[in-house]
Amino acid sequence: MAKTPSVFIDGEAGTTGLQIRERLAANPHVALRSIAPDRRKDAGARREMMEEVDLVILCLPDDAAKESAALAASLGDKAPKVLDASTAHRVDSAWAYGLPELTPAQPALIADAQQVSNPGCYPTGAILMLRPLVEAGILATDYPVTVNAVSGYTGGGKAMVNAYEARTAPDFEMYGLGLHHKHVPELQQYSLLTRRPIFVPAVADYAQGMLDAVPLHLDMLKGNVTPADIEALLAARYAGSDYVRVVPAEAGGKIEPQALNGTNGLEIRVYGDAALGQAVLVARFDNLGKGASGAAVQNLGLMLGIPVNADLPVAHPHAAE
Template identity: 50%
Template sequence: MSKPVVFIDGDQGTTGLQIHARLGGRQDIELLTLPEALRKDPAQRAEAINSADIAVLCLPDDAAREAVASIHNPAVRVIDASSAHRVHPDWVYGLPELSADQAERIAHASRVSNPGCYPTGAIALLRPLLQAGLVPADYPMAIHAISGYSGAGRATVERHEAGEESGVRVYGLSLEHKHVPEIQQWAGLGTRPFFVPGYGNYRQGIVLTIPLMFRLLPAGVTTERLQQCLEQAYQGAAHVQVAAPSSQVSQLDPEALNGTDGVRLHVFGNDAQGQVLLAAVFDNLGKGAAGAAVQNLDLMLMGQP
């Protein structure tokens, strides 16, 4: 029996390089790559995609759409790591922990859209709480996150690593960040959230925070109930950990889970002050990108006809 052929389109970008490195030594797949001289040849890329069992797209949004449009072989399955198809109704959202049956849906899907890095943390925190009725869908949500500079694109990576840029940058100030529709749809929010991202002077890792006011939540909601809801939602999940409540935690390190494919969720509450802070820590190149893509690939290989 022949091995499944996996083609990475865009394997020289940050995410593509990570995926390629993770798959390079595997014996259960045949990894298809193009020589450097042919990587930008549309005909060669289309031929490679159509000869693959699973194509992993690590491309800008428009290029990802073009790649999908070039597929004429109905047997080709796709994981798109861009944001081009994350709210598309014909694509399966690639967050296996989204619901009890989401991993099964991914396993048998022909089109899977890999989640964005920031949305992974926001959705993991919010979706169970909204589904349980502990947070209303119309809550005026504000989400803030700081990532390593690797999440800001190749040009920013090169500037940082050349010593031409340092410090912290907050962006998305037009309030039109492309992750907002994805967060709203998959978290189950009825209104558009504020989303304020930034990146720091370190390579990778995310801390994402969401403040909540108890006076805007249903009566009887407490820090303990929010904690219990998340613990129940992710009980047994391999890649999502809910940290135990601890008054000893005074700071969060965005690099704490670097090199892993996990996300750690926290609930910090002060019931007396009527406030709670939800937080997620994870590697933007792990569960936030390449790790998530490989997790989805493995599910799809399990469901391969």
């Protein structure tokens, strides 16, 4: 009988780590390992654990993730595979980018990699909308892309979660307006853009759920395309995908961010008016699902060659509320 692969979540007490554990807890194809709470920061205990498991998931701040990745790499033949959920290695060429839907070849690249970097939440939706247009020659690589996005507060880390739950945070807040948000390099690189995109994120007073919106002027695209052409191209690109779907835009021109909470799903809609020459592409997904923990479980399945369900065990809208 084949050995059940074992997994250690380094940082399992955080939001992402807890949701990864919940998604994996009932999976008979993987064995979860843990360090006693009082030894979680003990380098020796972590090293011993890394020597024993097949894969380590890093749910840590960037600097700690770099240290943990270096510790794993130092084990030589005993080194486990590493899946990093932080920002630390997302544009590092030595790490595979963990977005299986990026290209047809990406799942095999992730499966073969020793080190995989889980995508950022905001870039996930934008890249999946932009890259197919660039690859098709419709969107020029130097198009002045803007991405406007909103997330539930669980995407902002412990301090933001505490502020919202203590009712000391505003109902809605734009941020990153200094234009140096840490997700921009990743967004630009994997969308194949040569011009730095403008990224305007926002957070609102709800726990989880995300919208990425990309407005487009059709006369600046190539090939005289219509919104229907863009929708058809994206639908063909993700046909057969387990988690990414292109769905018709609602006639009312409204969309809320929480409908996919608890799932690893991502929906793309193309809103537009050919007569006006304008379109808005919108991706809806769970910032803790396809934007974090669900994506990590999806990647884990590829890296270990095991079946996984990347949704929460009981997935339903507004699952975190």
